[in-house]
Amino acid sequence: MKPASRELTYAAAIREGFAVALERDPRVLLMGLGVPDPKGFFGTTTDLQKQFGADRVMDMPCAENGMSGVMLGAALNGLRPVLNHQRLDFAMLSMDPICTQAAKWSYMFGGTMKMPVVFRMILGRGWGQGPQHSQCLHSWFAHIPGLKVVMPTTPHDAKGLLIAAIEDDNPVVFIEHRWLHHIKGEVPAGHYTVPIGPARLARAGSDVTIVAFSYMVLEALEAAEKLAEHGIDAEVIDVRSLRPLDQSLLLASVAKTGRLVVADTGHSTAGMAAEIIAIASESAFGSLKAAPRRVCFPECPTPTSPTLSAEFYPRAGHIVAAVRTTLQRPPHDDDLLVPAGAELDKPNPAFTGPF
Amino acid sequence: MLATAENPVAASAGISARLLESMVRIRMVEEAIAAHYPEQQMRCPVHLSIGQEAASAGVCAALRPDDLAMSGHRSHAHYLGKGGDLPAMIAEIYGKATGCCQGRGGSMHLVDLKAGFVGAVPIVASTIPIATGLAFADRQLKRDRVTVAFLGEAATEEGVFHESVNFASLHQLPIVFVCENNLYSVYSPMSVRQPAHREVWQLAAGHGVVSHQGDGNDPLAVYALARAAAAHARSGQGPVFLELKTYRWREHCGAGFDNHIGYRTEAEYLAWRERDPIKNFERRLKASGEFDVLRHEQFKARVETEISDAFAAAQRAPFPAGASLMNHVYAAS
Numbered sequence: 001m002k003p004a005s006r007e008l009t010y011a012a013a014i015r016e017g018f019a020v021a022l023e024r025d026p027r028v029l030l031m032g033l034g035v036p037d038p039k040g041f042f043g044t045t046t047d048l049q050k051q052f053g054a055d056r057v058m059d060m061p062c063a064e065n066g067m068s069g070v071m072l073g074a075a076l077n078g079l080r081p082v083l084n085h086q087r088l089d090f091a092m093l094s095m096d097p098i099c100t101q102a103a104k105w106s107y108m109f110g111g112t113m114k115m116p117v118v119f120r121m122i123l124g125r126g127w128g129q130g131p132q133h134s135q136c137l138h139s140w141f142a143h144i145p146g147l148k149v150v151m152p153t154t155p156h157d158a159k160g161l162l163i164a165a166i167e168d169d170n171p172v173v174f175i176e177h178r179w180l181h182h183i184k185g186e187v188p189a190g191h192y193t194v195p196i197g198p199a200r201l202a203r204a205g206s207d208v209t210i211v212a213f214s215y216m217v218l219e220a221l222e223a224a225e226k227l228a229e230h231g232i233d234a235e236v237i238d239v240r241s242l243r244p245l246d247q248s249l250l251l252a253s254v255a256k257t258g259r260l261v262v263a264d265t266g267h268s269t270a271g272m273a274a275e276i277i278a279i280a281s282e283s284a285f286g287s288l289k290a291a292p293r294r295v296c297f298p299e300c301p302t303p304t305s306p307t308l309s310a311e312f313y314p315r316a317g318h319i320v321a322a323v324r325t326t327l328q329r330p331p332h333d334d335d336l337l338v339p340a341g342a343e344l345d346k347p348n349p350a351f352t353g354p355f
Numbered sequence: 356m357l358a359t360a361e362n363p364v365a366a367s368a369g370i371s372a373r374l375l376e377s378m379v380r381i382r383m384v385e386e387a388i389a390a391h392y393p394e395q396q397m398r399c400p401v402h403l404s405i406g407q408e409a410a411s412a413g414v415c416a417a418l419r420p421d422d423l424a425m426s427g428h429r430s431h432a433h434y435l436g437k438g439g440d441l442p443a444m445i446a447e448i449y450g451k452a453t454g455c456c457q458g459r460g461g462s463m464h465l466v467d468l469k470a471g472f473v474g475a476v477p478i479v480a481s482t483i484p485i486a487t488g489l490a491f492a493d494r495q496l497k498r499d500r501v502t503v504a505f506l507g508e509a510a511t512e513e514g515v516f517h518e519s520v521n522f523a524s525l526h527q528l529p530i531v532f533v534c535e536n537n538l539y540s541v542y543s544p545m546s547v548r549q550p551a552h553r554e555v556w557q558l559a560a561g562h563g564v565v566s567h568q569g570d571g572n573d574p575l576a577v578y579a580l581a582r583a584a585a586a587h588a589r590s591g592q593g594p595v596f597l598e599l600k601t602y603r604w605r606e607h608c609g610a611g612f613d614n615h616i617g618y619r620t621e622a623e624y625l626a627w628r629e630r631d632p633i634k635n636f637e638r639r640l641k642a643s644g645e646f647d648v649l650r651h652e653q654f655k656a657r658v659e660t661e662i663s664d665a666f667a668a669a670q671r672a673p674f675p676a677g678a679s680l681m682n683h684v685y686a687a688s
Contacts, residue, residue, distance in 0.1 A: 029495070055495060061525065066484045066518020073488020076473060077423075078496050096515075101481055109466045109474055110457035111683035145684050169686040 005188045011181040013155035014044040017162035018082075020191050022052045025080060028166055030057045031071060032084030032120075033064075041084060042122070042181050068094035068119070072102050075117040080166055087133050088121035088175065095140075102171035103146030114169040118162075123177045123214070123265065125313065126345040127353050130304035136266035136297070138213070139275070141173040142242035148172045148196050149242040151214040155185040157240060160194030168196060177215035177265060179347035199246040201253075205235035208259040208323050211250060211276050213239050216263040216295075216314075223263075223319035234323060242272060250276065251284050258289035259326040263319050268296035293322040310344040370416065371636075371645050374574040377412035378633050379651075380658050381432045384441065387662045388431075388448065392610035396670065397448045399461035400477075404432035406572075406604035409632035410535045411436030413577025414503060414597075417585050423471045423489050425482040426505040428463050429603075430475035433505045438470035442665040451672040458675040459683070479540075480506065480513035483532070487519040490530035490594075501588045502530045508555050508598070509540030512548055520562045520596070527593035531584045532559060534596065535571055537603045542618035559596030571599030572632040602627035 008016065021028045030048065032041070036059055040046030049057035060067050064085065071081040085091045091098070098119055105115045124134040141149045148170055152158040158176065165172035202217055203224050212220035217238045224234040235253050239245070254260050260280050262273035273294040280292060295314045303309055317335040324331055338344065385403045392401065404411070407429070415436035418424070426433040434444060440455065447454030448462045455466050463477040473489060476482055486504035493500045510516050511534060523530050536555055538545055549555070560566040565587060569580045577599060584595035604624070606613035614624050640646035 061518065061521055063518035063521065066487075066515040066522060069481065069484025069515055070488035070491055070519065070522060073485040073490070074492040074495070075488070076485070077489045077492035079492045096478060096481055097484065100478055101476065101485065105474075106686045107683045108456060108460045108464050108476075110455070110459050111686065112456070112466055112468055113474070114686040148685075 005186045007184050008155050008187040009043075009181065010155045010158050010176075010183050010185070011043040013159040013187045014162060014176070015046060015048065016187065017159035018045065018048055019051065021163055021166045022048065022056060024191060027078060027080045028056070029074065029079050029081045030084065031060050031067065031081055033060060033062060034086060035059060035084050041086065042178070044181070045084070064090050064093040065097065068097035069101065071117050072097055072105070072115060075115050076105075076113055080116045082118040082120055082166060084120045086122055087124050088137060089132050089135050091119060091121045092135075092137070098141070098171070098173070099144045099147070103144045106170065107146060115171050116169045118165045118172045118174050120174045120176070123175060124355065125177065125179050125215070126309060126347060127351070127355065128304045128306070128309075128345070129302065129355065131301040133355065134302045138173075138175050138242055139266060139271045142245075142272060142275070146171070147243060149175070150196055150240060151175045151177070151242060152194070152240055153180065153202075153214055153217040153238050155183065155187045157194050157200065159187055160192050161196065161240065163191065164193040164196050167193065172196065175214065179215045182348050182350070183218070194240075197241050197244045197246055199249045200238040200240050201235070201249065202238040203234065203236040205233040205257070207233045207257055208261060208326060209235050209237065209250070209253040209257045210261050210263060210319060210323070211237045211239060212263040213242075213272055214265050216265050219314070219316045220263050220319055222316035223323065226316060226320050227323055232323060232327065239272075239276075245275070245279075247279055247283065250279060254280050254284040255287045258287050259323075260288065260292040261295060261319060261322045261326060262292065263295040263314065266297060267299060268294045269299060271296060290326040290328065293326055295319050295322050306345040310338070313344065315344070369645070370578065371575070371640055372647070372650070373416055374412050374578060375633070375636055375640065375651070376654050377416065377436055378408035378574060378636070379655065381408045381411060381435050382633055383655070383658050384435060384662055385431060387666065389605065389610035391666060397462075398450060399448060399463070400608045401448065401462045401610065402429040402608055403605050403610065404429055406627065406631070407535055407537060407601045408432055409574040409577055409636075410533060410571050410599045410601060411505075413574045414531075414533050414581040416578050417581035418501065418503065421471055422500050422585070423473050423486070423502040424505060425473050425486040425489070425502070426475040427479060427482060427507060427510065428475070428477035429507065430465050430505070431462070434465040434467065434472050434475065437467070437472045439465060439467035439472045440470070441661060442668050443467065445665040446669040446672050449669040449672070450674060451669055452675040453668070453672040457679070480510035480515050483510060484515050484519040487523050487528060487530055490523065490528040491526065494526065494528055499589055500529065501585045504530060504532050506532065506534050507540070508534055508536040508538075508545070509548065510534070511555055511558050517558070517562065520559050520564055520594070523594040524563045527591065529588040529591070530594045531581065531588055532594065532596045533581070534598045535601050536598055537601050539603065539607070539619065541607045542616075544618070554598070556596060556598040564594050564596050566596040566598070568598045568600070571601030572630045572635070574632060574636055602630070604628065
């Protein structure tokens with residue numbers, strides 16, 4: 001019998017994934033600055049400490065680097081820890097334990113040890129997050145053999161991939177976009193996993209393939225709706241897993257459509273969009289009818305002011321414009337039109353800050 | 356240390372003999388590596404522990420076989436003292452499939468889980484938080500093991516040292532931080548790295564950790580400190596920090612000597628040679644009538660055989676197959 005599904009927010013799905021993992025396996029441990037605090041980590045850890053105890057859901061010193069190493073030792077010695085960062089930017093302090101230690105532990109010690117640890121990071125956006133609270137550096141982690149890197153888009157995948165990450169015997173970097181926390185979707189109750197690796201076909205189409213990452217999947221789906229109004233049938237692929245990366249769905253789609261646009265929540269230079277286009281160029285070159293296009297961040301740090309931030313972040317309209325280019329269609333003036341009253345620095349009308 | 360068929364340092368012997376034999380065995384292994392190194396068959400950096408044997412011997416003699424240890428780039432002595440398998444270590448340095456990491460690690464990545472040696476890595480201080488995590492898990496899982504983090508004094512300049520000691524102190528974790536202060540980080544002396552008016556051990560004391568300074572070339576003094584430290588940590592009273600003063604004889608990395616390049620004086624080196632932990636301890640044992648010449652000669656003969664067997668086996672052993680390149684990137688779940 002399939003477990004009952006009901007609608008949950010992404011944040012509630014994450015919380016439920018933690019609760020399931022903590023319930024099923026006494027070795028699971030949550031650590032992170034603010035994990036048990038009254039705000040509950042954007043609602044993703046609310047009351048977990050009350051439910052599972054202060055020795056399994058823990059706050060920690062303000063020491064991302066050292067505590068990452070501590071989590072590795074805990075993982076080597078019988079626990080399955082999850083280290084939580086409210087922003088990916090803080091995890092940058094721990095690149096040694098994540099990339100130089102955890103990622104290599106199995107390999108450099110000849111397979112004698114396993115490293116079941118999850119590093120959970122949240123990407124900020126809008127409301128003045130600015131240069132140091134909204135860096136999207138998922139491609140850094142995806143570059144490292146030995147790590148697994150996932151970026152779920154839907155509440156269903158958030159819970160299923162979180163449980164899969166916790167149950168994996170390898171270090172997993174689990175990246176959430178802050179602007180996904182409020183979205184709702186069907187989430188099965190109880191335990192289930194979404195395997196780390198396969199991409200998700202978010203929308204079937206025949207004219208162009210839009211490959212998107214994390215929050216940009218939502219923009220890509222909106223773009224596909226707009227394109228449909230113009231008789232253009234777009235396929236949207238939600239990558240979900242950056243390492244390992246599912247090439248088969250991508251290549252099959254490009255073989256079908258012959259056109260490729262990649263929308264990433266990150267910079268283009270040496271980024272994931274470049275990787276996707278490289279894969280298509282190497283393995284589906286003959287299928288391509290037009291040059292692939294990237295829709296990425298401009299090559300500057302994230303600005304803070306709402307007017308600059310509106311310039312900075314690509315939207316569905318940018319994806320629509322890129323698709324038109326691949327189809328050799330003329331640009332439309334209204335692609336990038338911002339509807340009157342739209343607030344581009346908020347994830348939803350109900351959002352009032354502070355971060 | 357473990358008394359196994361391969362390890363002739365017998366646990367049954369008196370503590371003085373055990374300490375001496377542990378140091379002598381480490382010295383003999385390191386001298387053998389130095390002797391073979393110019394043959395260019397050990398194709399990886401080596402950081403020899405000659406001159407610093409007492410720290411490993413004294414600390415490891417105070418541990419239970421199931422206690423855990425981790426180390427850094429200069430880890431041969433710690434691996435051997437904790438009971439790490441000698442043939443697997445030599446084969447690893449030779450890059451062979453029979454090495455403790457199947458040729459994926461080399462001298463700077465030794466591991467022997469059976470001996471409780473959970474690993475060494477050459478990024479300075481990186482194993483300190485990992486060792487702290489081992490102790491944290493033991494505490495969480497209510498095991499009564501102790502973990503030792505071996506580190507050099509330069510590691511106390513890294514941020515993760517302080518982050519780890521703070522966390523260990525906060526949660527009163529069962530860990531002993533053993534800092535061998537050999538005065539140099541590669542060629543950089545203490546004077547360019549740490550203030551002269553503050554001792555290394557005071558850093559840990561500042562985090563509320565019981566801290567001691569001792570003569571790192573006196574194995575009995577180290578043993579006494581380590582025994583008390585392990586008992587303290589095991590009983591739930593929290594971490595202990597030991598600063599052990601010692602000196603590296605040979606070059607920072609490699610098998611030769613480097614006094615001539617000008618970063619330290621010949622006089623300083625010779626003064627520390629006078630404080631040879633092995634010669635001085637032998638002298639002490641002779642003076643107190645505890646030195647059994649025959650036993651010691653027999654011990655050294657056995658170790659010589661053990662070492663030559665380990666080198667012969669390593670030289671004979673196959674290299675890892677090229678086809679194994681991608682093995683172990685990920686653990687099979």
